Amino acid sequence: MNNDVQSSAQGLVPTSLRALIIGFSYWIVSISLTVLSGSMAAFGGCLVACLLSDMLLTREPMNRLRTTSLLALCIGIFFSGVLLAQLLVNTPALAAFFSPVVAFNIAEAVKWSAAAFALSAALRLLAYRTSVGAVIEILFVAGAFVVTLAAHRNGMIHRPFFIGDFALTRGIDPSTILLAFGCLAVVSLSALLMVEQHYRRLPYHFAVLGLLCLSLIGYVRLFGLPTPQMTDDLGLTGNGQNGGAGQDQNPFRDSENTADDKQAPVAVVVFRDDYEPVNGSYYFRESAYSQFNGTMLDFPNRADMDIDLIKNFSSGRIDTQQLPDARDQRTPVRTTVGTLVAHRSPFGLSSPIAYESTPNPNDLRFKRTYDAYSLAPEYDFDFLLGRETGRSDWSEDLVQQYLELPDDPRYRQLATELTSNLRPEFTNDPYAKAWAIKTYLDENGIYSLKNDHAYETDPAASFLFGDLTGYCMHFSFAATYLYRSLGIPARVGIGYSVPATNRGGGSSLLIQAINGHAWPEIYFKDIGWVIVDPAPQQTLVDMTTDPQNELQQLLGDMLRDEASFDDYLETRQDSLIDFKTVLNTLYTLLAVMLLSSYLVKTYRQWAPSYSKPQNQHRLIYRAALDLLSAVGIHRNYGESREQFATRASSASPSMQVLTAKHLEIALGSTETKNLSKQQWQHLKSAIALELRQSVSAGRRTWALLNPLTWLWSK
Amino acid sequence: MSTDSLTETPSNESEQDEVGYKSEINLLERATQTLHRLSSAVKAQVLGRDDVIEMAIIALIADGHVLLEDFPGSGKTTLAKALGEAIVVEPSDKESPIAAFRRIQFTPDLLPSDVTGVPIFDSNSNAFHFRHGPLFAHVVLADEINRTSPKVQSAMLEAMGEKQVTVDNVTYPLDDLFFVIATQNPLDLVGTYPLPTPQLDRFLFKLTMDHIDRDAELEVLNTLKQRKQDGNKITISRHDVLEARKIIEESVFVSDAVKTALVDTSRNLRTDERVLQGNSTRSIVLMLPALQVSAALRGRSFVSAEDIELLLPKVLGHRIELAPGVSDMNKILRDNMQEPMEQLARGTLG
Numbered sequence A: 001m002n003n004d005v006q007s008s009a010q011g012l013v014p015t016s017l018r019a020l021i022i023g024f025s026y027w028i029v030s031i032s033l034t035v036l037s038g039s040m041a042a043f044g045g046c047l048v049a050c051l052l053s054d055m056l057l058t059r060e061p062m063n064r065l066r067t068t069s070l071l072a073l074c075i076g077i078f079f080s081g082v083l084l085a086q087l088l089v090n091t092p093a094l095a096a097f098f099s100p101v102v103a104f105n106i107a108e109a110v111k112w113s114a115a116a117f118a119l120s121a122a123l124r125l126l127a128y129r130t131s132v133g134a135v136i137e138i139l140f141v142a143g144a145f146v147v148t149l150a151a152h153r154n155g156m157i158h159r160p161f162f163i164g165d166f167a168l169t170r171g172i173d174p175s176t177i178l179l180a181f182g183c184l185a186v187v188s189l190s191a192l193l194m195v196e197q198h199y200r201r202l203p204y205h206f207a208v209l210g211l212l213c214l215s216l217i218g219y220v221r222l223f224g225l226p227t228p229q230m231t232d233d234l235g236l237t238g239n240g241q242n243g244g245a246g247q248d249q250n251p252f253r254d255s256e257n258t259a260d261d262k263q264a265p266v267a268v269v270v271f272r273d274d275y276e277p278v279n280g281s282y283y284f285r286e287s288a289y290s291q292f293n294g295t296m297l298d299f300p301n302r303a304d305m306d307i308d309l310i311k312n313f314s315s316g317r318i319d320t321q322q323l324p325d326a327r328d329q330r331t332p333v334r335t336t337v338g339t340l341v342a343h344r345s346p347f348g349l350s351s352p353i354a355y356e357s358t359p360n361p362n363d364l365r366f367k368r369t370y371d372a373y374s375l376a377p378e379y380d381f382d383f384l385l386g387r388e389t390g391r392s393d394w395s396e397d398l399v400q401q402y403l404e405l406p407d408d409p410r411y412r413q414l415a416t417e418l419t420s421n422l423r424p425e426f427t428n429d430p431y432a433k434a435w436a437i438k439t440y441l442d443e444n445g446i447y448s449l450k451n452d453h454a455y456e457t458d459p460a461a462s463f464l465f466g467d468l469t470g471y472c473m474h475f476s477f478a479a480t481y482l483y484r485s486l487g488i489p490a491r492v493g494i495g496y497s498v499p500a501t502n503r504g505g506g507s508s509l510l511i512q513a514i515n516g517h518a519w520p521e522i523y524f525k526d527i528g529w530v531i532v533d534p535a536p537q538q539t540l541v542d543m544t545t546d547p548q549n550e551l552q553q554l555l556g557d558m559l560r561d562e563a564s565f566d567d568y569l570e571t572r573q574d575s576l577i578d579f580k581t582v583l584n585t586l587y588t589l590l591a592v593m594l595l596s597s598y599l600v601k602t603y604r605q606w607a608p609s610y611s612k613p614q615n616q617h618r619l620i621y622r623a624a625l626d627l628l629s630a631v632g633i634h635r636n637y638g639e640s641r642e643q644f645a646t647r648a649s650s651a652s653p654s655m656q657v658l659t660a661k662h663l664e665i666a667l668g669s670t671e672t673k674n675l676s677k678q679q680w681q682h683l684k685s686a687i688a689l690e691l692r693q694s695v696s697a698g699r700r701t702w703a704l705l706n707p708l709t710w711l712w713s714k
Numbered sequence B: 001m002s003t004d005s006l007t008e009t010p011s012n013e014s015e016q017d018e019v020g021y022k023s024e025i026n027l028l029e030r031a032t033q034t035l036h037r038l039s040s041a042v043k044a045q046v047l048g049r050d051d052v053i054e055m056a057i058i059a060l061i062a063d064g065h066v067l068l069e070d071f072p073g074s075g076k077t078t079l080a081k082a083l084g085e086a087i088v089v090e091p092s093d094k095e096s097p098i099a100a101f102r103r104i105q106f107t108p109d110l111l112p113s114d115v116t117g118v119p120i121f122d123s124n125s126n127a128f129h130f131r132h133g134p135l136f137a138h139v140v141l142a143d144e145i146n147r148t149s150p151k152v153q154s155a156m157l158e159a160m161g162e163k164q165v166t167v168d169n170v171t172y173p174l175d176d177l178f179f180v181i182a183t184q185n186p187l188d189l190v191g192t193y194p195l196p197t198p199q200l201d202r203f204l205f206k207l208t209m210d211h212i213d214r215d216a217e218l219e220v221l222n223t224l225k226q227r228k229q230d231g232n233k234i235t236i237s238r239h240d241v242l243e244a245r246k247i248i249e250e251s252v253f254v255s256d257a258v259k260t261a262l263v264d265t266s267r268n269l270r271t272d273e274r275v276l277q278g279n280s281t282r283s284i285v286l287m288l289p290a291l292q293v294s295a296a297l298r299g300r301s302f303v304s305a306e307d308i309e310l311l312l313p314k315v316l317g318h319r320i321e322l323a324p325g326v327s328d329m330n331k332i333l334r335d336n337m338q339e340p341m342e343q344l345a346r347g348t349l350g
Helices: A005-006 A014-030 A036-056 A068-088 A092-098 A100-129 A132-153 A160-167 A174-195 A204-221 A396-402 A409-420 A430-445 A459-464 A474-484 A549-561 A560-574 A579-609 A613-630 A641-648 A654-668 A677-694 A695-704 B001-015 B023-045 B050-061 B075-087 B112-116 B150-162 B212-221 B224-230 B238-251 B256-271 B281-295 B304-314 B327-345
Strands: A263-270 A279-290 A315-318 A329-340 A351-356 A368-377 A490-499 A510-511 A516-524 A526-532 B066-069 B099-104 B117-122 B127-132 B138-143 B165-168 B172-173 B179-184 B205-208 B275-278
Touching: A014 A036, A014 A100, A014 A132, A014 A174, A036 A100, A068 A100, A092 A100, A100 A132, A160 A579, A174 A204, A263 A549, A279 A516, A279 A654, A279 B304, A315 A641, A315 B281, A329 A549, A351 B172, A368 B112, A409 A430, A409 A459, A409 A474, A430 A474, A459 A474, A474 A490, A474 A510, A474 A516, A490 A510, A526 A641, A526 B099, A579 A677, A613 A654, A613 A677, A641 A654, A641 B256, A641 B304, A654 A677, B001 B150, B023 B050, B023 B075, B023 B224, B023 B281, B050 B066, B050 B075, B050 B179, B050 B205, B050 B238, B050 B275, B050 B281, B075 B099, B075 B138, B112 B117, B112 B150, B112 B165, B117 B165, B150 B165, B150 B179, B179 B275, B179 B304, B205 B304, B238 B281, B256 B327, B304 B327
Parallel strands: B066 B179, B066 B205, B099 B138, B138 B179
Antiparallel strands: A263 A329, A263 A510, A279 A490, A315 A351, A329 A368, A351 A368, A490 A516, A516 A526, B117 B127, B165 B172
């Protein structure tokens, strides 16, 4: 970059604007990584760095120092800041003097301000000294916003809170706001970069970029953000809602299992009745693998199997064909479920007995909302002991269906071995046997998303008699086969399992992708399907998630009571500008402007044909100016018509003739002889012809499409 | 400056005019031809100075005078001489005391009478006869005008302003074509009497000459002998020049938009804080005929922005006093012209 390029971007306004934008991006990035003092310090550090480097880099002695030594200085500042922060936290005397919290806050502030200062000074330095530096800087800022937006795309719409709350209380998707921020920042920074190169063209570029961003936001408003493709965990969400393809799929190959999107919220449940699960987890059943298809368990194709399940969504209320028993040991629970991603089938708190769809309070956020009526179990361990399995109205054939398993003697062998050590009074107790098997899996199984069993004929056998390393699908299938081998009717339940602690005392519960689960369940006579879920004590996967209490509460509030939430919104909106209306007005205005621009553009070309001869010199000349302007030849401010004509003559020599004639009429005496209408038209067509010959086809197409070209002809 | 290419296009256009459409146009064409003949006569003698020649002719026709700032040996005498000698006097005026060309070298010891002329006692007729000084010429080259005393300068300037010379209370009129090219060396200022701004106001143009380009300089050397032999082949009668002056004044149209641009530029200049004293109203009054000549030279029957852009810096440059510490006259003029010129350009669209 040469000197005059630098000086043109040295003004106070560009400098501080750039500092603000970069500072804002640091702040956005730091929000989720540090405490308030840290992010404020990051913002401040960046501001100072930007302003200082803009002021000092071109002066003595900074302009003499090499780029590498200045970069080393930045790195030095970074490390000394981190060191100082360490010192602040680790020195007991300081902590005692300030109180530990204050010391920690100070340390965070020091660390973040140093980091932000060093990084932004380094970026600024590179932007000054190298040609790619400015691009790196823009990429950094864009990246900061994209990262924030990407987090949002996983449903963390509450971060940063004030944007999320601000938007939601006005009924706007916060993504729009975040997008707008991102667009604004990128546009401004690119504009600043352009200041350094094309000072004159700045407003034009600004307008084009602004329009692009506005159309991007418009697109998102109309069609929504592209939903991130989540790993189709257990086939709960993938393949739309009807799940035809899922029947043919091998559940063990449900896709590459990764924990990347484990945080992604998939649904929110609002509890209308008080309920605490006995075993510490809420189980939401969606479907079950119960019929053995020759290789493994699959969705049943018999009408009499799993009639307690409801497979499809309906617009009204839909009840199960079969209610669970032991009503006195169950409590009716009504929950409202709002799915955030599309689901195959409705799911409800075990055991669901009816679903009723409800009005969607926010179709931007919820794919579907419905009330789930459940009879949730309250029985404990003792209640299940000494029970028989199966159901009295099951046919012999049906019982056989629930007992079928792969033709592998090892299952029965292992099951018998595991149950052989039971105390005499429990040797024939199905629940005790099941519990013994569960205990074996709990103690010996290793939970891991990575496993080698997916392509075995019987992945469950490969798991159970192999390394015992797998995820819930392996555990549940293995357990189910073991139960069945002992004559206990069992199936694999599919749905979500959420730790009860996640509810955190509130009435809403957020279900995240990681909560997708499969578990074995056993049918006990006069009770129903009972979940006997192995919980491996060893795990190779970090299954913890950040608490999402705010999001949980926010979504819950949104879902809970449509009417009251709407009322709340309305009361808030009374005192606020209705942003939706503003935005809609803006788009309408844009459309009207676009249309009228085209109208004006067309009118100015055709006007000469319909006007009097004495106006021809003006109208034809204006039409010719429009033609030139459309291909990017504009008269500069203060430039005379003759100069412009000379300049334009490389593209269209006739322009000089037209200009001379135009000026003769415009500036000459009234007695000057005018040309005839045909002669004027002839001159204009000559210019149009010359432009067709001298201007590339692409440029001409753009000239035709661009509605605003006439604005620049003067 | 390629005046040829500029004049070509409109003349093609005028071919489309029906014959005898307007006699005024034909008159104007004749005046333009006179100017072109005059300029080619001078151009044959002075090489590489087309721009200065053009300005000199504009000043001559517009009844103004020119102040040249340049270096010794840059061809200004040749220019003035060629211009003076290109204009021939009709046989009937042969007895007139007016010469074609005179050169006055100004020195500190020069007296006013050396310039204007002096009454001499004729013992035969027993009366004083006025002996005409060098001012009685069509073209006068006043060399190094800043080297002479203010007294001589003022006598000179009276002649330039009033077109007359007063000696011993007798006023002698100068020729209608009286045209002064004065020079001063911008660098060698020791022992000079710089002309104050009010006196500079007498000059229509102040032109700064640069050295001519390489090709032109070579051409000067190559054609030296030839030009000396040829002398002035093309000549124009004094009557034609005066007629051209009259025609141009009458038939080149100055629109209100052009006048507005001139006034607005002047007003802008006066309010510019970099300017200590703006240009006078007289300066734009004097500029009008010059603009008309410039338009005619380009074959136009109306004054356009092009003429203003060409002449305004040369007319106003020496009439404006800048605030202390400010030196970039051209930039100041450009800045203040920009907005009125933009208005002028926009105005043509209605």
